[in-house]
Amino acid sequence: MIDTIYIEDSVRDHARTREICNRYKEANIIYCQQYTEIFNRKAQNFRIQKQNPALILARKFKNFVLEAPASYGIGGGKNYYFSHMLNCLYDCRYCFLQGMYRSAYYVLFVNYEDFQDGITAITSKPGEEAWFFTGYDCDSLALEPVTGFMEFFSPFFKKNTGAKFELRTKSTQISTLLSQSPLDNCVVAFSLSPDSIARALEHRAPTLEKRINAIRKLQHAGWKIGLRFDPVIYIDGYQEVYSDFFKAVFSKIDAQSLHSVSLGTFRLPKTYFKNIKKIFPDELLFAGPLENISGMVSYEKELETQLLKFCESNIRDYISDKIYFPCT
Amino acid sequence: MINIVCALKCEARPLIDHYGLQPRPVDNIKLYQNTKINLVVSGVGGKACASAVKRLAEFQAQPSAWLNIGIAGHGKLAMGTGRLIHKITGPDGLNWYPPSLVLNIGNKLSKNKIDSISLITVDQPEKSYPENCAYDMEATYFYQAAINHQTSELVQCYKIISDNNCSPTDNINAKQVSILIESKLPDIYNIIEALICLHKQSTSKLPAIDITDMINNHHFSHYQKLRLVKLLERLSLLTSQDKVSDLVPKLKSSSQVLTWLENKIKELPVKLT
Numbered sequence: 001m002i003d004t005i006y007i008e009d010s011v012r013d014h015a016r017t018r019e020i021c022n023r024y025k026e027a028n029i030i031y032c033q034q035y036t037e038i039f040n041r042k043a044q045n046f047r048i049q050k051q052n053p054a055l056i057l058a059r060k061f062k063n064f065v066l067e068a069p070a071s072y073g074i075g076g077g078k079n080y081y082f083s084h085m086l087n088c089l090y091d092c093r094y095c096f097l098q099g100m101y102r103s104a105y106y107v108l109f110v111n112y113e114d115f116q117d118g119i120t121a122i123t124s125k126p127g128e129e130a131w132f133f134t135g136y137d138c139d140s141l142a143l144e145p146v147t148g149f150m151e152f153f154s155p156f157f158k159k160n161t162g163a164k165f166e167l168r169t170k171s172t173q174i175s176t177l178l179s180q181s182p183l184d185n186c187v188v189a190f191s192l193s194p195d196s197i198a199r200a201l202e203h204r205a206p207t208l209e210k211r212i213n214a215i216r217k218l219q220h221a222g223w224k225i226g227l228r229f230d231p232v233i234y235i236d237g238y239q240e241v242y243s244d245f246f247k248a249v250f251s252k253i254d255a256q257s258l259h260s261v262s263l264g265t266f267r268l269p270k271t272y273f274k275n276i277k278k279i280f281p282d283e284l285l286f287a288g289p290l291e292n293i294s295g296m297v298s299y300e301k302e303l304e305t306q307l308l309k310f311c312e313s314n315i316r317d318y319i320s321d322k323i324y325f326p327c328t
Numbered sequence: 329m330i331n332i333v334c335a336l337k338c339e340a341r342p343l344i345d346h347y348g349l350q351p352r353p354v355d356n357i358k359l360y361q362n363t364k365i366n367l368v369v370s371g372v373g374g375k376a377c378a379s380a381v382k383r384l385a386e387f388q389a390q391p392s393a394w395l396n397i398g399i400a401g402h403g404k405l406a407m408g409t410g411r412l413i414h415k416i417t418g419p420d421g422l423n424w425y426p427p428s429l430v431l432n433i434g435n436k437l438s439k440n441k442i443d444s445i446s447l448i449t450v451d452q453p454e455k456s457y458p459e460n461c462a463y464d465m466e467a468t469y470f471y472q473a474a475i476n477h478q479t480s481e482l483v484q485c486y487k488i489i490s491d492n493n494c495s496p497t498d499n500i501n502a503k504q505v506s507i508l509i510e511s512k513l514p515d516i517y518n519i520i521e522a523l524i525c526l527h528k529q530s531t532s533k534l535p536a537i538d539i540t541d542m543i544n545n546h547h548f549s550h551y552q553k554l555r556l557v558k559l560l561e562r563l564s565l566l567t568s569q570d571k572v573s574d575l576v577p578k579l580k581s582s583s584q585v586l587t588w589l590e591n592k593i594k595e596l597p598v599k600l601t
């Protein structure tokens with residue numbers, strides 16, 4: 001799967017680097033001074049690189065934990081995110097990463113301990129409840145067998161009961177979670193889309209059925225589950241597609257024990273949208289009824305409102321209002 | 329299409345013969361070509377190489393993939409060893425990393441694995457090979473010039489070891505160089521095919537929209553022309569038809585044309601496949 005590994009000089013001897021290199025004994029190892037020599041340089045093409053991304057092992061030096069965008073909250077106090085990794089195993093056509101980066105290589109910051117210090121620095125201050133989101137610049141679990149992210153962070157989450165964590169994912173890599181008792185302060189949030197939409201747009205991601213199976217297993221084991229219907233996509237006949245979808249999802253999982261459900265439509269900052277359209281000019285999603293309002297590209301207002309209202313009223317048939325969070 | 333740059337005629341000779349490349353008179357470039365390959369002989373040294381890349385790029389309407397083929401020195405590798413280059417260090421100490429995708433595809437095509445190594449570009453021939461890497465006089469200049477015209481995944485260097493600690497640079501002659509390059513034609517073929525394959529995949533574009541008739545019939549402002557092209561492209565994509573301008577009925581003004589197109593697009597089903 002990974003043929004080439006670039007290694008920053010600063011993490012050449014890091015234990016996590018050695019572990020990963022041991023896993024990929026056949027990989028071509030190339031050393032560099034800084035990951036930025038390779039990642040996101042001029043004259044790179046996300047679409048070509050995505051065919052077979054290399055892995056870059058690097059050290060992050062600052063900004064370990066950042067304030068999350070406003071739309072990220074699920075009812076808690078202050079929201080933060082941290083990204084131990086840039087880029088994703090999956091290839092969702094609506095993903096902002098394609099527009100943000102010119103490079104599709106995976107960058108893994110192996111100094112996990114520094115992220116933990118960043119979180120501790122926030123949680124140790126008295127104040128309101130803090131939520132920490134992972135899976136902003138990557139999928140939280142998709143590369144777990146390589147990154148060992150949850151294996152390392154679980155004990156930390158367990159210890160930091162004052163903080164809350166959300167792992168956002170489409171992955172079925174849940175064995176690390178299933179091998180331990182559920183963490184009370186951790187929510188595993190699955191992004192779900194109707195099967196036909198997932199097949200058209202969420203390339204390389206597990207099918208809806210597989211995601212639902214993963215949710216069922218985690219619920220059975222006692223993990224808190226969030227559902228993220230985000231982005232919902234406007235297509236002709238969306239009413240039937242989405243009502244069948246919600247019906248199927250809520251009939252297969254335990255809606256009563258859900259932690260949270262959120263809903264949002266397709267939206268991208270204009271500059272990212274332009275970049276993505278350039279590399280995927282023939283993508284039908286981008287030929288849809290979109291408009292640019294104040295630098296954000298999303299569905300034409302009237303259609304967006306119809307779509308959201310429809311989905312919202314459907315979702316509310318299955319869950320209580322207390323756990324419903326629309327993304328704005 | 330692929331552009332190959334060699335510094336020396338003796339490096340180019342086996343390729344010219346093997347691919348049946350014909351000389352093409354172009355100002356200031358020694359160009360040889362067939363329907364798939366442009367080969368330019370740049371002359372020795374970084375400046376000559378960079379300027380050959382620039383001139384060839386300017387001469388082309390569409391950007392092509394780029395491949396630098398040539399000889400290099402290496403302290404340890406045996407003469408005749410062929411290697412793709414995954415890291416290039418310039419005389420200024422700056423590093424460049426040609427992406428590895430071609431290597432992966434090349435290896436899938438090839439019976440023999442094509443390995444890759446680091447390379448240092450020097451301005452004077454290197455005789456002592458202090459680092460465990462290849463030495464040449466062009467790759468940095470080639471790479472920097474070529475990525476001005478093409479995405480870096482489609483810019484690669486392939487070097488064949490012509491001198492090492494046992495056989496110094498002074499021993500090399502033109503005939504030997506041609507023999508060394510010729511012995512690597514199977515690898516070169518696989519690299520060329522890999523580059524062409526990647527290039528094809530990277531150039532998925534919408535069909536070119538011809539608005540000549542429309543702008544002859546009506547006056548479109550600059551902004552309206554841009555809008556017209558965008559709407560026609562969108563219509564083409566949504567209807568899977570190439571010549572969508574034929575769909576537009578005879579109308580009185582440019583703004584009527586634009587409104588017709590907007591309405592037409594609104595009527596079409598919104599779908600993803």
Ligand code: SF4
Binds near residue numbers: 088094097137138170
């Ligand atoms: S799973 Fe998330 S991060 Fe990964 S490609 Fe899809 S949208 Fe992007």
